[in-house]
Amino acid sequence: MLTLLVVLATQSVTDTIAGTVTGPGGQPLAGAIVRATSSLSGLSRWRTSDAAGRFTIYFPGRAQYHLTPYYFGLVRARGSVQLWAREDRRAASMRLELAGFANPIDTILNAHGLLGLTGDQVIRLREIAAATDAFTLPVLERVRIVLTPSQWTRLSTERLPGVAIRTQAGSVSRAPPSPAPSQAPSQRPVSLPPRPPVRLYTGVSTVYETNLDHRPSGLASYGVLFGVGGDYYGRWRRTTLEVQYASVFRRYTGTDVWNTPGHKASVAVSRRVARGWAVGADAGVQLNGSAEDRVLRNEYSAEANLEYRLSSRSRVQLYGEYMLKRYPDPQISRNAADPRMGLKYRQVLGASGTWGIGGRYNYNQADSSRYTYSGWTATTDITLPVGAVGRISTTLRYNVRQYSSRLIDVGGTQVLRRDVDRVATIAWQRGIARVWDVVASYRYEFYESNDSTRTFRDHLFAVTLTRYW
Secondary structure, three states: OHHHHHHHHOOOOEEEEEEEEEOHHHOEOOOOEEEEEEOOOOOEEEEEOOOOOEEEEEEEOOOEEEEEEEOOOEEEOOOOOOEEEOOOOOOEEEEEEEOOOOOHHHHHHHOHHHHOOOHHHHHHHHHHHHOOOOOOHHHHHHHHHHOOHHHHHHHHHOOOOOOOOOOOOOOOOOOOOOOOHHHOOOOOOOOOOOOOOEEEEEEEEEEEEOOOOOOOOOOOEEEEEEEEEEEEEEEEOOEEEEEEEEEEEEEEOOOOOOOOOEEEEEEEEEEEEEOOEEEEEEEEEEEOOOOOOOOOOEEEEEEEEEEEEEEOOEEEEEEEEEEEEEOOOOOOOOOEEEEEEEEEEEEEEOOOEEEEEEEEEEEEEEOOHHHOEEEEEEEEEEEEEEOOOEEEEEEEEEEEEEEEEEEEEEOOEEEEEEEEEEEEEEEEEEEEOOOEEEEEEEEEEEEEEOOHHHOEEEEEEEEEEEEEO
């Protein structure tokens, strides 16, 4: 009752509490959640610091105020002012330093159910984790951009399972509510057992393709594809393991050739062996399909790679791959061994965007010399965020194939066949209601050859809806 009388008596007076929050190195810290607690009434109010690290809290009453900053992965540095009096005309200044705990992104992924992460958010967080060895402020900033404001508030102010972090001096267990009242976090620490980073999903796609059989005449077809799959991602100190499986069931109009189930599985392991250096190995199998050529065949591949991290935001990778191609028609000797060697470079853009470029040489040695060729491929891709839960990505691929003994007639002269394949894709992806993803995409291909019977163009439009379980 006494507290209530004090509050009512001071409602007509408003204090303005302003200040700044800085991070490691004294730089302004955006996204810090500041709580001001009245020493007289015990009531609290919260604000989030802007891009310049500034915050302003309007508090009814006359009192001293206890200021507590929150930022996932950071803790209060020594020497900061704990109490800020109304009569003090100086701006409140608080500084946070790195907490120094291991694998913060793994902590978030283990609590994906508690935080309500979407499938797209999980993928983007894994990309951030795979792109760095050290967890610096820029890395935490990228994490903050991926999460929604309510998820970031809950992550920063509650004690999630598996977090080993120093407690801020003078802080209390009470946590501020998230910006959305319907998603207000609990006021007590959460203690749920860690969940394994396993995802299961189902999806359906509707597609329209103007040249399904990739011939000069072209077969326009509508299709419906149903997919199921799952993946596992584990990280232990310097080693990461990722296992994926997906299957698809296809139905197209105008042909029965593609109406057969396809399956794809892969295992990838990577280990940091020295500062900036990592080695990895991949193995995969794809049945009734091909990611590059869009033909029905079985592929079995093994890859070894060496990666060097130029900085916390860029890396370069050298890899070698050996692929076996097996075709369903035994009458045509197209089965081949296709060794490859390539180089990739990837750069982080802004908070959560990426850009990559790469080149590859391969030699397709088939059972018949008619299908033996050498070639090289250049690729580039860019992914940029669109809003809090969306992103847009585009890829370009330029591939050249030079056949070693396949002669064709060009203007009365026998020359070796040479093909050039150009492919461009663009896709927009958005998370919906935490467990849904919708993707709208377009793919254009122009396959040109000095053999006119092999030249074609193709347009593919697709919309995919995925449900994560």
